[in-house]
Amino acid sequence: xxxxxxxxxxxxxxxxxxxxxxxxxxxxxxxxxxxxxxxxxxxxxxxxxxxxxxxxxxxxxxxxxxxxxxxxxxxxxxxxxxxxxxxxxxxxxxxxxxxxxxxxxxxxxxxxxxxxxxxxxxxxxxxxxxxxxxxxxxxxxxxxxxxxxx
Amino acid sequence: xxxxxxxxxxxxxxxxxxxxxxxxxxxxxxxxxxxxxxxxxxxxxxxxxxxxxxxxxxxxxxxxxxxxxxxxxxxxxxxxxxxxxxxxxxxxxxxxxxxxxxxxxxxxxxxxxxxxxxxxxxxxxxxxxxxxxxxxxxxxxxxxxxxxxxxxxxxxxxxxxxxxxxxxxxxxxxxxxxxxxxxxxxxxxxxxxxxxxxxxxxxxxxxxxxxxxxxxxxxxxxxxxxxxxxxxxxxxxxxxxxxxxxxxxxxxxxxxxxxxxxxxxxxxxxxxxxxxxxxxxxxxxxxxxxxxxxxxxxxxxxxxxxxxxxxxxxxxxxxxxxxxxxxxxxxxxxxxxxxxxxxxxxxxxxxxxxxxxxxxxxxxxxxxxxxxxxxxxxxxxxxxxxxxxxxxxxxxxxxxxxxxxxxxxxxxxxxxxxxxxxxxxxxxxxxxxxxxxxxxxxxxxxxxxxxxxxxxxxxxxxxxxxxxxxxxxxxxxxxxxxxxxxxxxxxxxxxxxxxxxxxxxxxxxxxxxxxxxxxxxxxxxxxxxxxxxxxxxxxxxxxxxxxxxxxxxxxxxxxxxxxxxxxxxxxxxxxxxxxxxxxxxxxxxxxxxxxxxxxxxxxxxxxxxxxxxxxxxxxxxxxxxxxxxxxxxxxxxxxxxxxxxxxxxxxxxxxxxxxxxxxxxxxxxxxxxxxxxxxxxxxxxxxxxxxxxxxxxxxxxxxxxxxxxxxxxxxxxxxxxxxxxxxxxxxxxxxxxxxx
Numbered sequence: 001x002x003x004x005x006x007x008x009x010x011x012x013x014x015x016x017x018x019x020x021x022x023x024x025x026x027x028x029x030x031x032x033x034x035x036x037x038x039x040x041x042x043x044x045x046x047x048x049x050x051x052x053x054x055x056x057x058x059x060x061x062x063x064x065x066x067x068x069x070x071x072x073x074x075x076x077x078x079x080x081x082x083x084x085x086x087x088x089x090x091x092x093x094x095x096x097x098x099x100x101x102x103x104x105x106x107x108x109x110x111x112x113x114x115x116x117x118x119x120x121x122x123x124x125x126x127x128x129x130x131x132x133x134x135x136x137x138x139x140x141x142x143x144x145x146x147x148x149x150x
Numbered sequence: 151x152x153x154x155x156x157x158x159x160x161x162x163x164x165x166x167x168x169x170x171x172x173x174x175x176x177x178x179x180x181x182x183x184x185x186x187x188x189x190x191x192x193x194x195x196x197x198x199x200x201x202x203x204x205x206x207x208x209x210x211x212x213x214x215x216x217x218x219x220x221x222x223x224x225x226x227x228x229x230x231x232x233x234x235x236x237x238x239x240x241x242x243x244x245x246x247x248x249x250x251x252x253x254x255x256x257x258x259x260x261x262x263x264x265x266x267x268x269x270x271x272x273x274x275x276x277x278x279x280x281x282x283x284x285x286x287x288x289x290x291x292x293x294x295x296x297x298x299x300x301x302x303x304x305x306x307x308x309x310x311x312x313x314x315x316x317x318x319x320x321x322x323x324x325x326x327x328x329x330x331x332x333x334x335x336x337x338x339x340x341x342x343x344x345x346x347x348x349x350x351x352x353x354x355x356x357x358x359x360x361x362x363x364x365x366x367x368x369x370x371x372x373x374x375x376x377x378x379x380x381x382x383x384x385x386x387x388x389x390x391x392x393x394x395x396x397x398x399x400x401x402x403x404x405x406x407x408x409x410x411x412x413x414x415x416x417x418x419x420x421x422x423x424x425x426x427x428x429x430x431x432x433x434x435x436x437x438x439x440x441x442x443x444x445x446x447x448x449x450x451x452x453x454x455x456x457x458x459x460x461x462x463x464x465x466x467x468x469x470x471x472x473x474x475x476x477x478x479x480x481x482x483x484x485x486x487x488x489x490x491x492x493x494x495x496x497x498x499x500x501x502x503x504x505x506x507x508x509x510x511x512x513x514x515x516x517x518x519x520x521x522x523x524x525x526x527x528x529x530x531x532x533x534x535x536x537x538x539x540x541x542x543x544x545x546x547x548x549x550x551x552x553x554x555x556x557x558x559x560x561x562x563x564x565x566x567x568x569x570x571x572x573x574x575x576x577x578x579x580x581x582x583x584x585x586x587x588x589x590x591x592x593x594x595x596x597x598x599x600x601x602x603x604x605x606x607x608x609x610x611x612x613x614x615x616x617x618x619x620x621x622x623x624x625x626x627x628x629x630x631x632x633x634x635x636x637x638x639x640x641x642x643x644x645x646x647x648x649x650x651x652x653x654x655x656x657x658x659x660x661x662x663x664x665x666x667x668x669x670x671x672x673x674x675x676x677x678x679x680x681x682x683x684x685x686x687x688x689x690x691x692x693x694x695x696x697x698x699x700x701x702x703x704x705x706x707x708x709x710x711x712x713x714x715x716x717x718x719x720x721x722x723x724x725x726x727x728x729x730x731x732x733x734x735x736x737x738x739x740x741x742x743x744x745x746x747x748x749x750x751x752x753x754x755x756x757x758x759x760x761x762x763x764x765x766x767x768x769x770x771x772x773x774x775x776x777x778x779x780x781x782x783x784x785x786x787x788x789x790x791x792x793x794x795x796x797x798x799x800x801x802x803x804x805x806x807x808x809x810x811x812x813x814x815x816x817x818x819x820x821x822x823x824x825x826x827x828x829x830x831x832x833x834x835x836x837x838x839x840x841x842x843x844x845x846x847x848x849x850x851x852x853x854x855x856x857x858x859x860x861x862x863x864x865x866x867x868x869x870x871x872x873x874x875x876x877x878x879x880x881x882x883x884x885x886x887x888x889x890x
Binding site: 016017020021024025027028029031032033034035036037038039040041043044046073074075077080081086089090093094095096097098099100101102105123124125127128130131132133134135136137138139140 | 205206207208209341342344345346347348349350351352353354355357358360366392432433434437438506507508509510555556557558559560586588589590790794797798799800801802804805823824825829830831832833835837838
């Protein structure tokens with residue numbers, strides 16, 4: 001039986017094995033490649049999407065768990081990149097290689113929905129995504145900036 | 151090669167052969183007039199600037215076009231950047247090797263600054279002449295400004311209006327360059343041009359490439375570096391799985407070796423097939439089939455490789471009767487022998503480490519009738535072309551390489567082993583194939599940063615400063631493994647500059663000085679990694695200086711200041727870092743200071759760096775709170791991206807100092823993913839205080855320079871705080887425990 005869900009507000013359907021990770025369904029069947037593959041075991045967070053508004057690591061999330069739910073990817077976070085987190089990220093020029101940043105932005109957006117004005121301790125605790133370029137100084141500053149832009 | 155050559159009027163084909171931002175297949179339709187190898191202008195006035203250097207995160211995508219656009223007097227709001235390839239103008243020489251189109255050795259801005267200025271100025275010059283002809287006035291009455299040529303009467307023609315005529319005029323090889331006081335883009339902290347695409351998911355990395363008719367491949371490689379496929383037991387079953395097209399054994403083709411442009415196997419007795427891949431419609435199908443594949447490997451000739459043996463080799467190298475002399479000044483051997491009782495000695499040990507870019511290595515290749523096209527994260531276009539050409543038997547120029555954004559590389563993606571695997575898979579199935587390594591495959595089949603050990607001995611003079619020093623570094627020689635032509639030869643044997651980079655070439659006052667290397671060759675694939683040998687050598691060296699200063703009971707900053715007294719540029723960064731950090735003020739913080747002059751390959755540049763690491767007490771020990779980093783980078787083309795390199799480079803170096811270690815057993819690497827090869831997290835990232843000193847020197851290399859001083863400065867701060875000497879990387883987990 002096909003798994004039916006919504007991606008960025010549009011209905012989506014997948015009729016393959018239900019344990020296929022959501023990440024690959026979104027990347028390969030919907031051609032939304034902004035969410036990245038980094039580790040395959042839910043550690044690095046490059047694959048982070050929102051499922052019903054909450055950040056999820058989709059490289060280990062079977063597509064069946066998305067049944068009936070609303071999935072948001074970086075492509076659907078805003079029109080024209082005007083989400084406060086994207087605006088702050090752009091203002092502070094956060095990315096270097098950029099590979100982790102879709103996931104970082106999705107994680108930060110989820111953090112801000114729960115903590116509108118997060119402390120550094122909140123950021124340390126919640127932002128567990130990895131950045132090999134170590135853009136963390138600007139990620140932290142951009143999260144504080146986004147909190148002000150909201 | 152001249153920066154100012156061109157073919158006749160083009161339609162922009164040369165500049166759209168590949169694009170970092172336009173997805174494959176979505177090539178620009180508008181006609182462009184090619185003004186130089188680097189600049190095309192559309193009738194609309196939109197300027198396309200060629201980028202020859204892969205963007206791996208370092209910011210070349212913005213800083214290099216900035217140089218072109220400044221000399222061109224282009225309107226920065228109307229420029230686009232396209233990756234370009236295929237011309238001699240895009241190649242730069244690194245040392246004693248043929249010019250290559252490659253990002254590496256922190257060389258891009260240093261090597262291209264002059265060339266891009268001339269290219270921009272030559273284009274501006276023909277635009278001015280085209281306008282002068284149209285107005286029938288003297289060129290002296292015309293000036294350029296922000297995408298327009300303006301005459302004495304105040305009339306204006308846009309670059310778009312002039313492009314067709316300008317493209318027909320001969321280029322000057324010595325166009326008038328701007329006075330640097332007129333720079334309107336160079337030296338400005340402009341926002342990166344690739345940021346928007348990297349914040350909305352539209353930036354195309356290698357893993358995102360889509361080519362019509364493309365299949366996907368997942369790969370499994372023998373655990374042992376010399377292992378090979380011995381049996382595939384259920385191929386027929388696998389081929390019946392949904393979407394699966396083929397099971398392909400992959401030959402263990404040579405790992406890149408750019409010596410003389412030829413590919414040599416890096417490992418002894420390379421097996422015929424060391425890996426197998428499953429090719430399927432979708433990557434997830436390939437991956438599921440690979441999981442179900444019953445494949446057996448053996449360990450090959452070096453199946454007994456292990457960390458225990460490797461470390462024993464290192465220790466033996468450090469204690470060897472003799473090393474290869476890299477430098478000998480004065481009479482160090484005699485003094486150390488005569489005053490044996492007064493010798494201060496320290497030993498250090500560093501493991502192999504992995505690059506671990508967040509984008510695992512991957513490539514898309516299409517093999518058709520002996521011609522190959524490649525798309526992907528490729529750090530060296532030339533190395534990729536040569537390796538593929540050698541593998542399939544065609545000319546290097548016949549290999550078309552489309553470079554995407556690179557999701558991290560740090561040197562890794564210069565080596566095109568993964569490209570060769572994709573090419574083999576494509577050849578086997580007769581369709582384009584995208585091959586993606588899992589994190590585990592990426593980690594266990596990296597080309598690692600070599601290990602190193604250090605043995606340092608010294609005798610101090612009456613005032614406590616070094617009289618005689620012996621610095622010996624042992625380890626798997628990088629040049630010995632992959633770049634033999636870069637070895638320096640002596641009667642005793644060859645030595646590898648990268649092993650003692652930051653030791654033998656510094657300006658410390660050392661009247662009697664002996665520098666030696668000992669190569670301990672290993673069957674482990676190795677390659678250059680960001681900051682190369684200096685991460686090890688400067689950790690050893692600066693930690694030894696720390697030891698000597700402490701023995702002499704002299705302040706660490708004052709001690710270095712004394713030893714560097716004859717190098718004003720060194721003192722400048724040292725003073726700046728110390729002053730910014732409040733060195734010498736007594737608070738409840740512990741500080742460590744370290745210095746390095748990073749010297750580019752072949753002496754191409756010198757970037758001076760001094761860092762102060764500051765620790766503070768926290769509830770359960772100590773934490774790095776701030777890192778002060780003073781640099782003299784020459785002219786900073788883009789201070790924004792330069793600062794980013796300081797911030798990120800220090801974070802990268804903290805990962806190396808605190809976490810990175812690859813160990814070996816049964817002939818292969820033991821670590822496989824980020825749980826056993828962790829990276830620094832945001833909760834461990836200190837505040838970074840960059841101090842960028844103004845300089846009249848041209849742009850010096852920058853992408854690697856801030857890394858090396860981090861570990862020794864941190865070790866020194868920890869020594870002050872805990873009294874414990876640190877002599878291994880990564881530092882022991884309890885190194886941050888407070889003194890009881």
